Amino acid sequence: MQDQTAEKPGLLARLLAGQTAALARAISIVERDGPTVSALLKAIQPHLGRAIVVGFTGPPGAGKSTLVNAFIGEMRGRGRTVAVAAVDPSSPITGGAVLGDRIRMAEHTMDAGVFIRSLASRGHLGGLSASAARVADLMDAAGFDVIVLETVGAGQSEVEMAEMADVRIVISAPGLGDDVQAIKAGILEIADILVVNKSDLPLAKRTVGQLQAMLALRAPGDWKVPVLATNAVDRTGLCELADAVDHRAATRKMKGPRDALGGRTRRLLAQSVAKYAEHRVLNDTCATIDAVVSDLQQAGIGLDDAITKVLMRLCESQDNG
Amino acid sequence: MNKIAKPVMSTGKGTHQAAFDEWQQNYHALIGEDKPVRNRSGIKVEPLYWPSDDPDGAYNEKLGFPGADPMTRGIYPTMHRGRTWSQRQLIGLGRPVDFNGRIKKILASGASALSIIPCNSVYRGIDCDEVEPEILGTCGTIINTEEDMDICLADIPIDEISIGLNDPSPFTMLAQMLVVAEKRGIDWKKVTGTSNQSDYISHFVANHMFYRLSLQGARRVQLDTAAYLAEHVPNWNAFSIVGQHMQQAGATPAQAMGLTLSTAIQYAEDCKARGMDPEKFLERFTFFFDISISFFEEVAKFRAGRRIWNRLVSDRFGVTNPRAKRFKFHAQTSGCDLTRQQPLNNIARVTIQAMAGILGGLQSMHTDGYDEVLSTPTEDSAKVAVSTQNILKHEAHLCDVIDPLGGSYYVESLTDAMEVEILNVIAEIDAEGGMFKAVESGFVQEMIGASALEFQDQVDSGEQIVVGVNAFKEDEDASARPFLKRPSQVHMKQQVEQLKKIKAARDPALLNNALQELRQAARSEDINVFAAEIDAVRAGATLGEIVKVLRDELGFGQPLVVA
Amino acid sequence: MNDVLLAPARVLVTKIGLDGHDRGSRIIAAYLRDAGMEVIYTNPWQAIDAVVALALEEDVDVIGISSLATDHLLVPKLMVALDAAGLGHVRVVVGGIVPDEDEANLLAAGVSKVFHPGAVREDIVTEVERLAIAASNERPLD
Numbered sequence A: 001m002q003d004q005t006a007e008k009p010g011l012l013a014r015l016l017a018g019q020t021a022a023l024a025r026a027i028s029i030v031e032r033d034g035p036t037v038s039a040l041l042k043a044i045q046p047h048l049g050r051a052i053v054v055g056f057t058g059p060p061g062a063g064k065s066t067l068v069n070a071f072i073g074e075m076r077g078r079g080r081t082v083a084v085a086a087v088d089p090s091s092p093i094t095g096g097a098v099l100g101d102r103i104r105m106a107e108h109t110m111d112a113g114v115f116i117r118s119l120a121s122r123g124h125l126g127g128l129s130a131s132a133a134r135v136a137d138l139m140d141a142a143g144f145d146v147i148v149l150e151t152v153g154a155g156q157s158e159v160e161m162a163e164m165a166d167v168r169i170v171i172s173a174p175g176l177g178d179d180v181q182a183i184k185a186g187i188l189e190i191a192d193i194l195v196v197n198k199s200d201l202p203l204a205k206r207t208v209g210q211l212q213a214m215l216a217l218r219a220p221g222d223w224k225v226p227v228l229a230t231n232a233v234d235r236t237g238l239c240e241l242a243d244a245v246d247h248r249a250a251t252r253k254m255k256g257p258r259d260a261l262g263g264r265t266r267r268l269l270a271q272s273v274a275k276y277a278e279h280r281v282l283n284d285t286c287a288t289i290d291a292v293v294s295d296l297q298q299a300g301i302g303l304d305d306a307i308t309k310v311l312m313r314l315c316e317s318q319d320n321g
Numbered sequence B: 001m002n003k004i005a006k007p008v009m010s011t012g013k014g015t016h017q018a019a020f021d022e023w024q025q026n027y028h029a030l031i032g033e034d035k036p037v038r039n040r041s042g043i044k045v046e047p048l049y050w051p052s053d054d055p056d057g058a059y060n061e062k063l064g065f066p067g068a069d070p071m072t073r074g075i076y077p078t079m080h081r082g083r084t085w086s087q088r089q090l091i092g093l094g095r096p097v098d099f100n101g102r103i104k105k106i107l108a109s110g111a112s113a114l115s116i117i118p119c120n121s122v123y124r125g126i127d128c129d130e131v132e133p134e135i136l137g138t139c140g141t142i143i144n145t146e147e148d149m150d151i152c153l154a155d156i157p158i159d160e161i162s163i164g165l166n167d168p169s170p171f172t173m174l175a176q177m178l179v180v181a182e183k184r185g186i187d188w189k190k191v192t193g194t195s196n197q198s199d200y201i202s203h204f205v206a207n208h209m210f211y212r213l214s215l216q217g218a219r220r221v222q223l224d225t226a227a228y229l230a231e232h233v234p235n236w237n238a239f240s241i242v243g244q245h246m247q248q249a250g251a252t253p254a255q256a257m258g259l260t261l262s263t264a265i266q267y268a269e270d271c272k273a274r275g276m277d278p279e280k281f282l283e284r285f286t287f288f289f290d291i292s293i294s295f296f297e298e299v300a301k302f303r304a305g306r307r308i309w310n311r312l313v314s315d316r317f318g319v320t321n322p323r324a325k326r327f328k329f330h331a332q333t334s335g336c337d338l339t340r341q342q343p344l345n346n347i348a349r350v351t352i353q354a355m356a357g358i359l360g361g362l363q364s365m366h367t368d369g370y371d372e373v374l375s376t377p378t379e380d381s382a383k384v385a386v387s388t389q390n391i392l393k394h395e396a397h398l399c400d401v402i403d404p405l406g407g408s409y410y411v412e413s414l415t416d417a418m419e420v421e422i423l424n425v426i427a428e429i430d431a432e433g434g435m436f437k438a439v440e441s442g443f444v445q446e447m448i449g450a451s452a453l454e455f456q457d458q459v460d461s462g463e464q465i466v467v468g469v470n471a472f473k474e475d476e477d478a479s480a481r482p483f484l485k486r487p488s489q490v491h492m493k494q495q496v497e498q499l500k501k502i503k504a505a506r507d508p509a510l511l512n513n514a515l516q517e518l519r520q521a522a523r524s525e526d527i528n529v530f531a532a533e534i535d536a537v538r539a540g541a542t543l544g545e546i547v548k549v550l551r552d553e554l555g556f557g558q559p560l561v562v563a
Numbered sequence C: 001m002n003d004v005l006l007a008p009a010r011v012l013v014t015k016i017g018l019d020g021h022d023r024g025s026r027i028i029a030a031y032l033r034d035a036g037m038e039v040i041y042t043n044p045w046q047a048i049d050a051v052v053a054l055a056l057e058e059d060v061d062v063i064g065i066s067s068l069a070t071d072h073l074l075v076p077k078l079m080v081a082l083d084a085a086g087l088g089h090v091r092v093v094v095g096g097i098v099p100d101e102d103e104a105n106l107l108a109a110g111v112s113k114v115f116h117p118g119a120v121r122e123d124i125v126t127e128v129e130r131l132a133i134a135a136s137n138e139r140p141l142d
């Protein structure tokens, strides 16, 4: 093979040009959190906000991956390109994971208009991985029209998805026992669209009815949450789902700074600040911090005061440790 | 008559003398001339041993006499003393003409039934002109057309030999063979054999290469085919329910037996729903199992399976016809126990496995070559495998006595324990809503995967010793290992050219019309798909063309992959 | 050069050609997962181009091909295709039924290691980890 590196344009240029290899590599850089991440993210910032970000959440086995597969097909049929970040849980003990979501999306492997990346949660709680927001940004910068985030769906609060996605889809399936219950427990609040997948199963209609009844109890807002029935295998209901997604995205995009992009940026900032603080507190050799630790230990000060003191100290000096 | 003392059966006056007498009558009626059998010490050996003094009838209820309920001791009154098992060696390599040469030799060396293994590309439903040439003909014979089948079976009397076709749904090889028979003027009513790869559920779960059509599509084709054969090829077994795939994929022997019986229940229910009569169609159910090296466990597995099936068909399907209660099975020695290291050791392993199958009462058997872990069998290793069966059949005196392990304290108690385990698995599957649902949800796949990993961990940890692998290791000379030569690329090219010629020589109008009819049959529930398939073969349609039409209409077979 | 991994190794465990044996590949996926790696697992019957596309999108360190029914004969084509796609740093291991003669050909084509029946957990995990580190060190930064 000839050496391509000589005239190869830089990663950023190739990413913005939508090259698969560049996007894949950029995601790895972000996932490994290398030294170039900060510059990369800064550079793509002006190119963000074009894509619509759609979150798919729901209990394991509800058919999220299968539905994403069908959704990709529907969107491709409408001429849109799609990037997917699918998150599976890492083992809390070994850190390892089998990432199987894309098994269900195999038919799109060779489609250049589709990019799929499997992510492991790597101990991050909240249904996504720590880097998911930045991965979505990279996909956005690479020019994909639609970005799909598939969450772990293991009953976490999934609030992160709520902050990052323009359109939040909550999926349940008939006969999964207590998933309607789980939806009651809070996730309903974040849903823009409720989907009862596996509409081919006998109890599907009843589940739709239960969800509609539950929605009826909520105070009416400016968006009326639809309850859609889908069959991800034979693709019944996919057209309606895609229409609902587009409709919702259009209404949310008009809402200004606290839109999904803002949410992603804010989440990124919060995570980074927390991580920075953690690193400094754990690693700095600094008399002030040592003192705060021993004060805390001896109950000399409360936690609130301790936080304030440490943050002030961190702001004073950046070069310590 | 000798007596076996058994703790479960106290002494007293025999209450099942009548049953014994009945068996003895059946035995004499069926056996023909009963040459007296003596062992090397000159002791006369009776055909069957039983506790003649069991007062509470426990013997009769649990074991009974061969050929009578619950058939624990065998499905025929005479068993191997009357007719031994058929030796059905699975063979397939390269071109049809290569297969034909090889099978003639095998038949000459004592095999009494023939089995065709097609090339991997055939299993996947693809014609050879669409496959990368490197992987053509490496594991089986390329059979794409009726002409190919004709060459495979050249000089072989189709109506005089039992034929096993490794032919998954939609059974193109069977259609081709029937057309060959028709052209040779052979009455289909005389054709006997088995579609031994009809179990699409086992393919969905554990044998993905064979999984061609979607579950629902395969179900439809299966039922159409069974109905068609019952009418036109009445001596053909349309159903072979395969436990071998699941055990080889990792299921324990009890799990494999339980899952297989649950699969059979599913098929029987499907046939019943189609309006077929269980008293009739169950006569043609046959089973196909793996025999591992866990000797007593395997014997007990088969005995328990026989008993469960015998009772189950009357309990669940109300069957009274004794022929429909027979648990007929083919078995294959398990390749999973064989090793790449010190390959000649495998001859010993296969012998032990085969003995378990014979003593478990099988009707037909394939023994693996000692080079199982290196390639499909070389001619040498296949010969040893056949000889192993001949030795067991003719030298070892295994067939003198029916169910010779019956009455062993261990074997009887293990049979009972296996029965409990197997019934537990069946109950689990019932709770999942039957086998169809249990495989759709991945329940079965997960069960099998967990068992496979557990077994592998036992080998890794040395808890399960495998000679030459984790104990008694030796430095080996790699060049001394047997290895089957691949088919020549020149021959493969010729085969592809041949197919192109055959394709070009067809009448396109006739062909298109037949394929259109096939499509129509698939679309309409009222037209028999298999009948349309036979017509398509008559019109020259190839394997790939038939499978493609059916995949379009009935769905591509995508397995549920569970990591 | 690192001699440890900074993030979990990413390994694609897949099957090419016509083969459908998956007892071994499922066990390998579990081995690697239990060793802390991230395993991308696929359907069988992947085309060579599809394996390349998967490796590219998932930016894996190692590709593990499980082959029991002679499909390893296509692996040399995979090696060429990986190189052409700029994935020369990705290590490829093959496991299953590979005759000795073929093993030599595969190694000559650039395969890093061939595992035969009887290979044990520890050896597999150690070798894949080692190869992941090597691949990671050679992975172009952009």
Ligand code: B12
Residues within 6 Å of the ligand: B117, B118, B120, B138, B139, B140, B166, B205, B206, B207, B208, B209, B210, B244, B245, B248, B249, B334, B335, B336, B337, B338, B339, B371, B372, B373, B374, B375, B376, B377, B456, C013, C018, C019, C020, C021, C022, C023, C024, C025, C027, C028, C063, C064, C065, C066, C067, C068, C069, C070, C093, C094, C095, C096, C097, C115, C116, C117, C118, C119, C120, C124
């Ligand atoms: C089990 C088995 C089956 C089962 C498969 C069940 C399943 N779901 O997997 C069933 C019964 C379905 C089956 C069917 C067939 N089989 Co088969 N089968 C075997 C058998 C007996 C054992 C394979 C096995 O699972 N071993 C246990 C596992 C744990 O071992 P393993 O896969 O080798 O894995 C170990 C190593 O090799 C290595 N490894 C393997 N993969 C990988 C991958 C990576 C990344 C790494 C690091 C390591 C690694 O690590 C593992 C741990 O040590 C072999 C013979 C043998 N003993 O190997 C024949 C064998 C592989 N089968 C063979 C054939 C031909 C077939 C069929 C085509 C039969 C036919 N012609 O009708 C069909 C088609 C199968 C299909 N679906 O593709 C041939 C292949 C011939 C060849 N290569 O030249 C063999 C060699 C038997 C023979 N001698 O004829 N089979």
Ligand SMILES: Nc1nc2c(ncn2[C@@H]2O[C@H](COP(=O)(O)OP(=O)(O)O)[C@@H](O)[C@H]2O)c(=O)[nH]1
Residues within 6 Å of the ligand: A058, A059, A060, A061, A062, A063, A064, A065, A066, A067, A101, A104, A153, A197, A198, A199, A200, A201, A230, A231, A232, A233, A234, B440, B441, B442, B560
């Ligand atoms: N019957 C039916 N099964 C479905 C449907 N959607 C998904 N499934 C099946 O449900 C199982 C779990 O699907 P998957 O997409 O992996 O679920 P996830 O865990 O939520 O991502 C798979 O066996 C799918 O084939 C559907 O609409 N109907």
Ligand SMILES: [Mg+2]
Residues within 6 Å of the ligand: A064, A065, A066, A100, A101, A150
């Ligand atoms: Mg999923």
